[in-house]
Amino acid sequence: MSSNAPSWRGDAPSFVHLRRLTDDTGLLEHALGRIPRRREGYTTDDNARALWTVTEWLDPRRRKKVREEDVAVLRSLADVYLAFLLWTQKDDGWFHNNIAYDRTPEPEEVSHDCQGRALWSCADAWVRLDCGQRETAYVLIQKSMRTIGAIGSLRGRAFAMAACAHLIEADNNGVINLPDGWKDELSDHLVRYERILCDAFRQFSQGDWNWFEPAMTYSNGVLPWAMLRAFRVTGRTETLEIGLDCLSSLLTAMKAESGHYRPIGNEKWRTKEAVSYWDQQPLEMFKLALSLEEGAIALEAAQGEGVSLLVSNAAASDVRHHSRHGTMTAERKKEIRIGDSRIVTLSEHAEALRKERNACLAWFYGNNDLCAQMVDPSEGCCCDGLQENGPNLNCGAEATLSYLMTQALCSDDRG
Secondary structure (H helix, E strand, O other): OOOOOOOOOOOOOOOHHHHHHEOOOOEEOOEEOOEEOHHHOEEHHHHHHHHHHHHHHHOHHHHOOOOHHHHHHHHHHHHHHHHHHHHHEOOOOOEOOEEOOOOOEOOOOOOHHHHHHHHHHHHHHHHHOOHHHHHHHHHHHHHHHHHHHHOOOHHHHHHHHHHHHHHHHHHHOOOOOOOOOHHHHHHHHHHHHHHHHHHHHHHHOEOOEOOOOOOEOOOOOHHHHHHHHHHHHHOOHHHHHHHHHHHHHHHHHOEOOOOOEOOOOOOOOEOOOOOOOOOEOHHHHHHHHHHHHHHHHHHHHHHHHOEEEEEEOOOOOOOOOOOEEEEEEHHHHHHOOEOOEEEEOHHHHHHHHHHHHHHHHHHHOOOOOOOOOOEEOOOOEEOOEEEOOEEEOOOOHHHHHHHHHHHHHHOOOOO
């Protein structure tokens, strides 16, 4: 992989490989090396991720870092991904996930993860894309409304919860106008899924294991991200505390002894008793960076509420080791004895989270178990995974989008 980094954090990478993987139907799922493998077809999962990625780079905060010719490319790609989602959404509002190269839907059961992921991407496009594309995203959301309450998987619910919070906040800020009755319906879904995730966290958390399930498996960062995204709308301190606690647990689980990040391997996952090192997926680094940035934003949002952060067992300047968080109002600060815990400012902890966010990007550029560069910024491609014997040199959709999203998150001037 080329080492021509786009000043590592500052500039946008190339989108050559994203264009290469995209045809007039949508984003192809797999590649052999850097060449698309057409026989593997397409997924709604990847096209929803791709829509999210181009929306992220077209955001005004990041668009100024994108080459002018690439802005036009990204807008054109957004059209393709929106068209794909319009096509794969069925009359009942559910999305079909797997599509063959000849454009025929493959037999499958409904994917609740896919539904939540597509719902989030369409919500984000409605909020942030240009007017013509936003109208299409609105139609997709309108048709999806009847499915939100029926999503049954934990990660699908997390995406749906984040989408509800995103739309409510955008309506509150005058960015979009929710139709009559939608805000109440979205609020009901938001509160219900917030309660479900809080209950799951309490059910499985014991001792040093602070997580929503008996194992850390795939796309783990989505869960703390969704909790912290929900907090910005509901304002429930328990949601903030759980979001920060599970994020702290995930940081500990993904941190190698030497200090760099080590994604949880997909061979055996991570449990209380076992650790899996291989194969390491770029998706896990993106989702961790996503949750770290959301944690920083949530803390900044809470700053004006007279809330301070109580951190036990670890200093705020080193969030890499597991810590438990609590919130308190200014009046309660005097109750804490020196030496028991440390009261930190929210801005201090937000800064620490963003430092860890940037360390996620460093994994792609070689700060990993094998000191292997995973990306070529000159084309914007990323290896599919880090194996015990080196990088998997195939550069498929999921890995490439994970790199492009992490680069976008870490190019934010706030960090």
